[in-house]
Amino acid sequence: MTSSVATSEHETGSLRDRVMDLVRATEIDGRLLGMIVTLIGIEIGFGLYTGGSILSPVNLLTFATQAVQIAIIATGMVLVIVSRNIDLSVGSVLGVVAMTYAVLMHEVFPTTIGVDTPYGWLIALGAGLLIGIILGAIQGFLIAYMKIPSFVVTLGGLLAFRGLVFDISGGSTQAPDDTQFVVLGGGPLGSLGGTISWAFGAVIIVAIALYLYYNRRQRRRFGFPVRPMWAEVGIGVVGLLIVVGGVAISNAYHWPAGLIEQYAAQHGISPEGLVIEAGVPWPAVILLAVTLVMTFLATKRKFGRYVYAIGGNPEAAELGGINTRWTIMKIYILMGILCAISAAISSAQINGATNDLGNGYELLVISAAVIGGTSFAGGVGTIPGAVLGAIVIYALRYNLQYIGLPSNNQDIVIAVVLIAAVAFDTYSRRNAT
Amino acid sequence: MSVQQQPEPRPPAAPPPGGAGAANVTPAAVAGGATAPLVEMRHISVAFGGVKAVDNVSIDVRPGEVVGLVGGNGAGKSTLMRSLSGAHKADSGEILIDGKPVTIANPRDAKNAGIETIYQTLALADNINAPANLFLGREILTGVGTLDDSAMEDATRKVMGRLNPNFKRFRSPVRNLSGGQRQSVAIARAVHFNAKVLIMDEPTAALGPAETEQVRELIRQLKSEGLGIFLVSHDIHDVIDLAERISVMYHGRLVGTVDKTDVTIDEVLGMIILGQPPDKLNREQIQSLR
């Protein structure tokens, strides 16, 4: 009963056709593959230019960590754009929440619960999350129930919430944050460390295996065609290699000398020969979790199904009896939550909050989503694509900074590469169909 | 399930006036005249701005009966049906189901009342696949509350087996399907959920002859199962073939509802084109239509 879906229609086809068939059998999104190829291409290119020095673990970790704030919000922007809306307010919402965190930890806590208490930073996180939800809900309500175009509402949000940042901060930079909170920002001190990183990797590998097994069983239950076994095993092995590689790279980055000396001094030991593996940075862990949860919401829950249906045909969604308004409102609430998570990382990375924090993020976030395959026509877009989109942007930016190109010329290079990437994708897709 | 492949020529052979097609009608439906209406729409009016799309129209359908709804383009057929399916609220009038007045404010109300609709526009989300469209708004969930895509696909395969056995593309976005395949999906969605009343707004407009016959067969079968069906169609032969009664609309008004056995095709055409009931039409007027 179970037949193979890979049975090719053009067995005698060209090499290109056969490669396409291979890819199709794994059921991997071609766009995602293209992004990964682009990323690898960028790294190889800069690797050659710098004689390989740019490919060292610390460089890979640094740009990946820099991309996290944008990537997290971009996962939600995908749903916003898929539902034929837009959110221009993300940078300002992030600013409000980051400033809330910083003001609580820097000004409020010292005179109330005290500095660096074990729970203070959690209270701050909770408060920020709540504010994100409220701001998202307000905008979502205006868009979904008052039927005001999202462009207008979130443009209002962009302005109003940036103003609010100023009100909350009283105009001053608020720094520093709680010392435990700063861990969320990454860097050697904000990473899992060698051993826990391996444990973390092991958990992910088990999860991948379970997921593949569950999927296969689920399809067999109804006697549906399943992937050929080789593709199944292949995906598993690739997943394993990516996880092992990721952890190995993270652990290959060792604490820099300055930190080692501080650590040795604190523990009364000799810094000589002391090596501490940094491990997977917390922002990467958070991004992974956000990506998984968001992908789950988008593909395995009614909510996601409705978002895509609304984007594909709003009238059909309405006639299907979907509560489209509540669905739209939920998207914006979700955006508030994502902005709050991203704000925590942004604030932790500069150990405080400035009034301009998050300024201009809307463009980066939208770019990440669009480069990752989200279509402004609505209905189309994937969450992993957007995450990769953000990483590609920051890989470029970081590598150009690394080689010391002036900032204006960085912009030119990034623009050219991004347009070329999207143009290539559009071109190859047109030829494919 | 055996596939019935009728080697019928296209266009379908016109049954002789008087409806020899009655041979296909099940006895249950003939007896329908005596039963109480399943759905009754009374004095329905819908206006768009100044345009009275539906003007004080009353129609009904009984269990096991097909009521053909015909009329020229823009006569108001779809609008009337959309007010029954909850897509658009009527400005005035009443809807009764099993004799009891009900409020149908949105598509969900209609579905809860057992009314399923095949919209003229199909109402499919192009970017998702057939199972997702079929279960849109009524997804099957697993024990932990996630979408059970496999179960939905399985159910879709089963319905499709009945409707259009050649349909194979269960994983493609419906955007990639042909017009007829898309129509099959819309029909499958309407018949899957055990409706009491079915609204079919031009259900065969995009179908090939074999698929059209499949749908005809389906209609007969559903009728025999006791469903009440509103069939909107421009194919007068189809209507004569399948319907017990025919309601004719003209510029938003109801010209009249006639028993198929009481009229000729020409008389129905006269009602559609001239907007007059058969007794008001004289021989020359009908003749002029020829």
Place this chain on the structure above:
Amino acid sequence: MRKRLLAMATLTVLVFAACNSSGTGGSGAPGGTGAAGGGCLVGVSWNNYDQERWKKADEPAIKKAIEAGGGTYTSTDAHDASEQQNKDIDTLINKGVKVIILLAKDAASITPAVTKAEQAGIQIIGYDRLIEDEKALYITFNNKRVGTIMAQELLAVQPTGNYAIIKGDPGDANAKFLRDGMDEGGLKAAVDSGKVKIVGEQNTPNWDTTGAKNEMQAILNANNNKVDAVLSENDGMATGVSQALQAVGLNIPLSGQDGDAAALNRVALGQQTVSVWKNAFALGETAGNAAIQMCAGTKLADVKAPSDLPDASKPADLASHPFTTPGGKTVTSFILNPTPIKKDNLSAVIDSGWVTKDQVCAKVTPGSVTPC
């Protein structure tokens, strides 16, 4: 219909909320309308009012000086956008101001609006940032000197080694002045003699904090963390730089400017060497006072700086001086002096009311520096 109205009302509220929290227009001058009884209406066009100092020092000082001279204050904020600032100037012209105090986003692109204002008989004071216009009065700090002080202070504690330079927005002339000042402060000499090596130098669009942090990370990684001092052109960027340094366990000499509370706290904590403070109270007072003099018809060359300025900021004498712009024009100017704030003179900023002791001393071990 009702729905529409409700929607409109909501939008209006939203727009007003935006205006209220981000605009500064007439926040203190009720209505901000025409000057009462022949007094002088002075308009200030802020570029980026969001930054700490304007609201805290410049604005109150300007306002105080204007009101002391019987004038009225009004203002606009361009949100860091040149086009918006051009429109803001139009707004001020239409409001009927006599003098515009202009904090220009961009010296070149503001020229059309400035010309228009002058044609309307309005006098212009270029405030804190240069505008290329001979009819304008230019009031600023010695920005080059800010860069000079930064370089001097850092070279004093770190005379040799690898230096990184995090510069401001590439479109901001100030960023360039600062950089030139650094060279004059001995950086160029140190580089030429081989004592100092510049291992990374980068402009930061919009003087963005996170952007500065990202640049610093790139420079650190490109040099295996072998960086011995960082010249950051302002405190906001120094916030990002400082975090990038701490993350890899570095505590090296770091400069900044503006006297941000967070930066002064870092100075107290020993994480930043110097924040060059431009006493904005003094700058604002000079501008407000000059505006009143110009309103009364005093010729540009005869306008005087106020005599009660703090000593550290006071220019050599109170008369205005010609200043040659990078564009080769000669403008009348008052150039005030910036004050380096280091560990040993933190009390100065607290005493002036610029920051509170709590802000400066947060998390500082009591007794480790003078005010804490």
